[in-house]
Amino acid sequence: MERLHTSEGGAKRHGDPADSRGADDGDDPLPVRQRRAPQLRDGGVGGRVPLHPTARRDTNRPRPRRDGRFDRNPTPAPSWLREGPPGGLQEHCTATRVSPVQRGHLILHFYQQLEALGRAHPDTPLCLRFRSGCALTQLAVEVVLPGTPVQSVPLSAATREAMGAAIDAAWACRQQEMDIDGTEDQQPMTHAQRIVLCRLYSQVGHNIGAMLAAVPSLSFASVDSFVRRELPAMVGRRDGEDIKEAASRFIRQLQKTNQQNTRLGYEAAMAAATPHKRAVMEQKPCEHQSGVRGVYFDKAHNAWIANWSEGGTKKTKDFSVKELGYEPAKQAAIAHRRAMEERHSTLFGSDRQEGGQCDKSVNRSPSLKHRCRDPSASSSASAVERRQRPKGSxxxxxxxxxxxxxxxxxxxxxxxxxxxxxxxxxxxxxxxxxxxxxxxxxxxxxxxxxxxxxxxxxxxxxxxxxxxxxxxxxxxxxxxxxxxxxxxxxxxxxxxxxxxxxxxxxEPLDIDVTPQRMSRDAADVVPQTQSPSPANGPHTPDVTPDARDPAAARRMVDGATHGGRDAGHGDGNGERESGMIPFDELTKVQLVELLKAHPSPDMRQVAENIMLVEKYAPQQLFTGGGHTLSEPSHAPPPPAPNTAKDHDYSPPINTDKPTTKVTLRLHTGEQVKLTFNSAMAVKELYAAASKASNIGVASFRLFSSAAFPPKPLDDQAQSLEEAGVMECLVTQKLT
DNA sequence: ATTCAAGTACGGCTTCGTCT
DNA sequence: AGACGAAGCCGTACTTGAAT
Incomplete structure (x- = not known):
């Protein structure tokens, strides 16, 4: 009998709700580890503005620039931020309660969309988070950028469609913020950089990555700097300190170090994050080919492995030779692989199995084994997937x-x-x-x-x-x-x-983050970020392992492995309850507990969101109005370049009269900054757009992003002031 | 020529069961 | 209760074929 071995059972036995969703639930497009980090993104603390359920920017005051300058380019917030979405949200949702199940759906949907956005725009910061709540008025998608107030886009309804619209609006707002006053060296980290960091520091302590993800507004450099330079010393001083206090301090410290904005190279970070584990692939003839794609023998575990893909996530299942016998295990793995193929045929092609049997007479050297694939099957599946997948990079x-x-x-x-x-x-x-x-x-x-x-x-x-x-x-x-x-x-x-x-x-990155795992060995509890090389200055801890109390280090380990698990279930008031837990040993439950204990309501909200997702995350997304990223009508605007065109397409203006600046996003994605007199007609805007894009005015329409959804500027006789396109973003769309 | 996905293989982590 | 090993799952490096 095949053994279905998932962590799900174990988690349930341990009563750990945070781990109760196994990786093999089949309906979640993201694997557990990929899924967890974004869940934490929801509750960043970088906004520096106390969150209120219906928080919106106070647009009467000039917004501070991230570079510290004021009023050089005063641009009021879009009207949808000032006035809320159309349709009278306040009245509409005052009495509307949102059930935990609905919230679970919404949160999950939000993170799925955020992940999709991240994949589509790996080189741009996302900086969006979802604010949940018991009432509809509390639901919002928020824009979190360093140095700017948190902006909130409320949801008009507790539906998937409303969530999609709010994400679109928040994305547009985020883009506008970045266009207005973002200097490159002060940009928050991009999605790709965040992934790099999580990978990098998951090697140091896997919960560091989770914590990073919980602070969406931090810059790449500040987090990197903190973890490399300050965390080692912090760990060294932590003996006798409650882990919750330490964790809170960690997050506060992250905020603090966020002030130091320098830019690090993604290239170098990625290079550091992907050490070359195997320079030369072991060239051994493969003795255990099953003859069926996706089924192979795992010598290390003495088991046949069936692997398959679900929604782009690789899944595997082991069939122990010890338990089943060599041949039965093999047959079970083959049967399982075929069952999975059939079940997920829409994802990776039901025709794959045809011809999947390899000629066993073939010498299965590594160079030849791949020839056993069925080219037609593979190509058809790939073609389908490529047609379906977003254009990506x-x-x-x-x-x-x-x-x-x-x-x-x-x-x-x-x-x-x-x-x-x-x-x-x-x-x-x-x-x-x-x-x-x-x-x-x-x-x-x-x-x-x-x-x-x-x-x-x-x-x-x-x-x-x-x-x-x-x-x-x-x-x-x-x-x-x-x-x-x-x-x-x-x-x-x-x-x-x-x-x-x-x-x-x-400057070239001096990053040297050689992946090192926190060992359970007491001697290794002390700063893992230290490098064996003395040249790694930032990694060298202030306190050497020898200088620290070895008994205390051992206590940390003991507490982590055993007593520490319970320590996370306290009242969260920071009082010491049990053994110490080093950062790398923090479980998700403990992380949730310390988030709950955090003085910031924002962080407590994160904890609640995490638990909701775990508890109520649906097996299948609810079928309310289908909004997906692939739908053109809801597709978020593409990331626009920060650089405007060199040419000035603005019409001649009268400097004695009021002027307004308009950012025009061309259909190509390029942006041009234009200056007009406020009394000028929309027609002038069309003329400028025509010149900038070299397209006749009959071939496109302009949309004002001052409101959401974007409003078409069809009345060209209106003045810019009347049309409400003062100091705002205007988008050109081809007709 | 270039890019991308699938398949293979393996290391590492977590969980669980058993033994002391 | 703690130690230890087995089992299962995940992430990732690498090769190859096919699509672009």
Missing amino acids: KTAEATKGKTAAIRRRAEHQSKVVGVSWDGKFRAWTASWYPKDGTRQKKKHFKVGEHGFDKAKALAEQHRLEMERTGQAVDRGRVKRQKGHRLASAIFERLKAADDEQLPSGN
């Missing part, structure tokens, strides 16, 4: 402005034919066709191993070497090279300009 890139796109593209292109950048593995790849006519050969040079420039140089050198030695056949040059060289030429100019303008914070 390509779409995002297309919207970020030609300059940025060219720069990015050129950075990842080589002048040498056959050398390309592999974004997935962050490696430069040299590819060539051997003279013997066999299939294409490739060799990867990882950035994590060699550094970006050296990896590129090595790849180019390798490819040229292949040509020089006659090992590579010349199949003719490709048209793309033309584009490459153009992009490269532009990039060279941009780079030259950059070299003169780079802020000091853009």
